[in-house]
Amino acid sequence: MTKYVMWGSYCEDALERRKPYRQAHLDGLSQQKESGVLVTLGPTKDNTKVFGIYDAEDEATVRQLVENDPYWKNGIWTEYQVKEWIQAF
Template identity: 75%
Template sequence: MPKYIMWGSYCEDVLEKRTPYRQAHLDGLAKQKESGVLMTIGPTKDVTKVFAIYEAESENVVRQLVENDPYWQHQIWTEYEIKEWIQAL
């Protein structure tokens, strides 16, 4: 199955603004991880970018996951891009 990386950006004052949506966001990620579609996700240390690796049938599946996330729906993530990834090692 293809793998995809997602790079995204966080809004200003993310640590404050994410609070009302954080638990729903984490619960959704846990379900994705359990199902095997999400391999890993996390912010950069300065909390300006988010990085994720997915294993999914298509880029469209990944886009749906990102766009259904509370962080996207409430503008905590302000932009993202997805690229198919070839794992060399």
């Protein structure tokens, strides 16, 4: 498998706006983690950016996971980038 990093941005007022979608978002992340595709994911301390590491077959898989997340579908995440990552250490 190949490792990928994902950087994205949160909308304004994300902490409030995410409330209706938070449990579905966390449930989906738990399933991804259990399956081994998600290594880690979380916000920056100021809640403006999201960072994730995935262990996936290809970039398309990561993009599909991001775009099916309730935060993406409901505008909590406003943009993202995926890059193949070489874990040196």
